[in-house]
Amino acid sequence: MTADDSTPPSLGKPAAGWGALKGTYRALVHEKTLGEGSRALLKVNQHNGFDCPGCAWPEPEHTSRFEFCENGAKAVAAETTSKRVDPAFFAEHSVEDLRTRESYWLESQGRLTHPMVLREGGTHYEPIAWEEAFQRIGDALADLPSKHHALFYTSGRTSNEAAFLYQLLARVHGTNNLPDCSNLCHESSGVGLGAAIGIGKGTVQLDDFEAAKAIFVIGQNPGTNHPRMLTTLQEAARRGCPIVVINPLLEAGLVSFTHPQEMFNTLTGRGTDLATHYLRPKVGSDVALLKGMLKRIVEKDAMDREFIASHTEGFDAMAADLDLTTWDTIVTETGVDRHAIEEAADTYIASDATIVCWAMGITQHVNGVDNVQAIANLLLAMGNIGKPGAGACPVRGHSNVQGDRTVGIIERPTETFLQRLGDAFDFVPPREHGHAAVQAIEAMAAESGHVFIAMGGNFALGSPDTELTAEGLANCALTVQISTKLNRSHLEPGKEALILPCLARSEIDLQASGPQRVTVEDSMSCVHASQGHRTPPSPLLLSEPAIVAGMGKAMAEAAHIDWDHLVGDYARIREKIEEVIPLFVNYEQGIDQPGGFRLRNAASEREWNTEGGKAVFHVVETPRIRLPEGTLRLFTIRSHDQYNTTIYGMDDRYRGITGERRVLFMNPEDMADRGIKTGDILELEGPSEDGRVRRVSGFRAQAYDVPRECCAGYLPETNPLVPVGLRARGSHTPSSKLIPIRVHST
Ligand SMILES: Nc1nc2c(c(=O)[nH]1)N[C@H]1C(S)=C(S)[C@@H](COP(=O)(O)OP(=O)(O)OC[C@H]3O[C@@H](n4cnc5c(=O)[nH]c(N)nc54)[C@H](O)[C@@H]3O)O[C@H]1N2
Ligand SMILES: Nc1nc2c(c(=O)[nH]1)N[C@H]1C(S)=C(S)[C@@H](COP(=O)(O)OP(=O)(O)OC[C@H]3O[C@@H](n4cnc5c(=O)[nH]c(N)nc54)[C@H](O)[C@@H]3O)O[C@H]1N2
Ligand SMILES: [Mo]
Numbered sequence: 001m002t003a004d005d006s007t008p009p010s011l012g013k014p015a016a017g018w019g020a021l022k023g024t025y026r027a028l029v030h031e032k033t034l035g036e037g038s039r040a041l042l043k044v045n046q047h048n049g050f051d052c053p054g055c056a057w058p059e060p061e062h063t064s065r066f067e068f069c070e071n072g073a074k075a076v077a078a079e080t081t082s083k084r085v086d087p088a089f090f091a092e093h094s095v096e097d098l099r100t101r102e103s104y105w106l107e108s109q110g111r112l113t114h115p116m117v118l119r120e121g122g123t124h125y126e127p128i129a130w131e132e133a134f135q136r137i138g139d140a141l142a143d144l145p146s147k148h149h150a151l152f153y154t155s156g157r158t159s160n161e162a163a164f165l166y167q168l169l170a171r172v173h174g175t176n177n178l179p180d181c182s183n184l185c186h187e188s189s190g191v192g193l194g195a196a197i198g199i200g201k202g203t204v205q206l207d208d209f210e211a212a213k214a215i216f217v218i219g220q221n222p223g224t225n226h227p228r229m230l231t232t233l234q235e236a237a238r239r240g241c242p243i244v245v246i247n248p249l250l251e252a253g254l255v256s257f258t259h260p261q262e263m264f265n266t267l268t269g270r271g272t273d274l275a276t277h278y279l280r281p282k283v284g285s286d287v288a289l290l291k292g293m294l295k296r297i298v299e300k301d302a303m304d305r306e307f308i309a310s311h312t313e314g315f316d317a318m319a320a321d322l323d324l325t326t327w328d329t330i331v332t333e334t335g336v337d338r339h340a341i342e343e344a345a346d347t348y349i350a351s352d353a354t355i356v357c358w359a360m361g362i363t364q365h366v367n368g369v370d371n372v373q374a375i376a377n378l379l380l381a382m383g384n385i386g387k388p389g390a391g392a393c394p395v396r397g398h399s400n401v402q403g404d405r406t407v408g409i410i411e412r413p414t415e416t417f418l419q420r421l422g423d424a425f426d427f428v429p430p431r432e433h434g435h436a437a438v439q440a441i442e443a444m445a446a447e448s449g450h451v452f453i454a455m456g457g458n459f460a461l462g463s464p465d466t467e468l469t470a471e472g473l474a475n476c477a478l479t480v481q482i483s484t485k486l487n488r489s490h491l492e493p494g495k496e497a498l499i500l501p502c503l504a505r506s507e508i509d510l511q512a513s514g515p516q517r518v519t520v521e522d523s524m525s526c527v528h529a530s531q532g533h534r535t536p537p538s539p540l541l542l543s544e545p546a547i548v549a550g551m552g553k554a555m556a557e558a559a560h561i562d563w564d565h566l567v568g569d570y571a572r573i574r575e576k577i578e579e580v581i582p583l584f585v586n587y588e589q590g591i592d593q594p595g596g597f598r599l600r601n602a603a604s605e606r607e608w609n610t611e612g613g614k615a616v617f618h619v620v621e622t623p624r625i626r627l628p629e630g631t632l633r634l635f636t637i638r639s640h641d642q643y644n645t646t647i648y649g650m651d652d653r654y655r656g657i658t659g660e661r662r663v664l665f666m667n668p669e670d671m672a673d674r675g676i677k678t679g680d681i682l683e684l685e686g687p688s689e690d691g692r693v694r695r696v697s698g699f700r701a702q703a704y705d706v707p708r709e710c711c712a713g714y715l716p717e718t719n720p721l722v723p724v725g726l727r728a729r730g731s732h733t734p735s736s737k738l739i740p741i742r743v744h745s746t
Pocket of ligand 2: 154155156157158181182184185186360364397398455456457458459461462463464482483484485486487502503504505544636637643644645646715716718719722736
């Protein structure tokens with residue numbers, strides 16, 4: 001059954017509640033892991049347990065027994081599945097055959113158990129011994145025409161220890177080509193905040209939510225993507241803290257929420273109302289809306305003048321630009337009326353401590369960096385950084401994407417970092433900046449013979465321009481995927497391809513000195529330990545650090561590093577991290593504490609590591625989006641049953657969709673203009689100015705409450721429409737939230 005009117009059918013029912021309990025149970029049953037999976041769930045986010053492999057929302061310090069959510073449970077169930085993808089599976093299914101399967105099917109086949117190779121000209125993956133696999137990587141890297149033909153991709157589940165060794169490996173090889181999923185995700189936050197407040201991270205801690213007098217949630221859908229955040233918002237709502245949402249879609253999770261653990265004492269089934277204000281701008285118009293709020297603040301002379309004078313620069317230029325931005329423009333661009341924007345501004349003005357949270361609705365735009373800087377302007381105007389209950393909160397995606405960056409997964413490292421790394425490991429790291437994700441795609445597509453190594457993730461589907469990315473991967477001399485589960489990236493091989501299966505978070509990682517713990521950093525700069533307790537699904541699996549060490553030992557340039565020593569006890573890797581990155585102080589003792597420790601965040605102490613030593617107001621351009629007649633703004637979103645490219649199920653409960661993913665959510669008037677009815681089958685055509693045809697078909701039209709001229713579809717099915725060149729100025733983040741498309745009935 002699917003919804004066919006223009007309001008999400010699930011609205012009116014609170015998010016989570018019984019649905020979440022049922023969803024958890026179903027995920028465990030589907031993965032045939034009811035016993036194992038449930039036991040594993042008891043260890044999630046507990047001291048001496050493992051970090052939830054789901055999102056990067058922090059754990060409260062005094063956790064209750066069940067510190068996980070429905071979607072965390074799905075991630076754990078997916079890991080602890082009793083199903084296996086072994087050599088017999090690969091003997092039965094050719095690569096050609098597997099390419100005809102949906103991602104959902106690939107994911108459901110279970111855990112990878114053996115290292116596998118697809119030899120040049122081969123039709124099937126075959127088992128390969130670890131030593132031979134490592135040797136082939138070493139040989140392929142040695143054969144490259146230049147060091148920069150090697151690309152080392154990372155996805156954000158990788159632990160600090162594995163990530164640190166991996167960036168070392170890339171740099172010892174001789175390149176800074178370390179594209180990562182952050183390039184596709186929060187890069188605009190890093191770049192925008194770096195320039196505004198001198199650090200590319202958020203400034204708040206979990207405790208701040210208890211002290212906040214207003215909370216803004218912009219371009220984020222926590223009900224699905226950070227469900228534990230709803231508990232925090234619920235507590236805030238209950239004590240009367242206003243919650244202002246800015247989002248073109250009315251997301252059920254932000255309207256009302258019932259905590260699954262309270263189901264039994266809220267027999268009425270009524271949830272807590274969350275959003276007190278819900279503004280629904282057209283996609284891509286946030287800068288205009290934020291400028292409207294700032295205009296109001298200036299008009300009412302509500303700025304924190306003392307803070308502005310002593311801590312910032314650039315206010316006057318920013319204010320002068322506001323004068324040039326008329327309310328007419330603001331209202332036309334956003335489609336939101338002036339009164340609603342002024343009300344949101346008045347809520348902001350009335351609060352003396354405000355937190356602004358945001359995610360992909362802000363960062364994945366051509367003006368993603370501007371969006372972030374407009375948010376920073378708003379915060380700085382009233383001194384809302386560096387005091388209790390206030391600050392910037394970019395809510396990260398993957399559970400350790402922030403930590404990976406901290407320990408060196410970056411294509412533009414600083415000179416200081418490189419010097420310290422070189423000193424600690426006795427080599428001269430390369431200085432040339434490397435490729436971010438989109439540049440890696442362009443490089444692979446333009447020239448054959450690269451070696452592409454992926455530490456986790458699903459580059460083939462997570463990336464924009466799916467066809468171009470596949471061409472790039474096919475051009476490679478060797479592709480290597482370090483993975484837990486089968487995915488599309490294994491089926492877009494280079495001339496030769498390797499699958500290296502690794503341990504997952506919940507599993508025992510046994511090395512020479514005994515079982516190991518790893519560390520991760522959450523969205524609020526807290527670093528803590530994670531230790532698995534389950535028996536791995538196959539004795540052949542290696543940990544991610546051990547796989548990096550195996551590759552290192554096969555590389556002549558890396559021979560001077562004692563990889564076995566480092567991997568024998570991960571505390572030795574942490575010692576090296578501490579030596580290279582001064583932010584880490586007493587690392588080992590820090591992670592012995594329940595809840596771990598927080599990395600120093602200078603901006604939250606009002607110390608601004610910018611060029612001028614002050615926080616900076618930026619003049620940002622007001623977007624004037626003028627698309628050719630008939631074009632719609634497509635924004636790509638996650639369903640409730642997926643983790644990025646991993647599809648757990650075919651439903652999207654809060655949006656009322658069941659059993660399908662090729663859906664285009666459209667405004668009813670836009671449908672009428674085109675003679676389209678709910679249920680019609682559509683072809684979607686993306687930009688083609690660069691001469692490439694971008695098309696996907698078989699999408700079912702669904703009337704939905706979206707602003708005019710905007711429409712939404714799920715990633716990764718819509719990724720073939722996202723041009724690699726359509727990306728944020730300054731951060732190269734693909735414009736996944738505003739792709740000009742045309743729709744045709746077929
Ligand atoms: N269960 C689950 N959890 C996840 C993930 C997952 O796939 N599944 N993914 C993880 C990752 S890597 C990430 S980065 C996060 C992503 O977390 P989110 O950013 O919440 O994910 P999206 O689905 O991309 O949702 C973006 C939201 O922005 C809104 N939006 C779109 N365009 C605009 C715009 O122009 N302006 C505004 N104001 N809003 C807009 C959309 O309506 C949507 O509500 O979640 C992480 N957690
Ligand atoms: N159109 C569109 N495209 C997008 C986005 C969007 O909003 N719209 N969002 C972007 C964002 S925010 C992100 S972060 C990227 C995500 O891009 P990626 O991070 O590349 O993709 P994921 O789907 O998160 O990766 C899933 C795979 O990771 C592997 N895996 C899972 N756990 C582990 C582990 O513990 N170790 C290892 N080694 N492997 C593991 C499994 O094999 C699984 O198939 O996608 C981006 N793409
Ligand atoms: Mo992400």
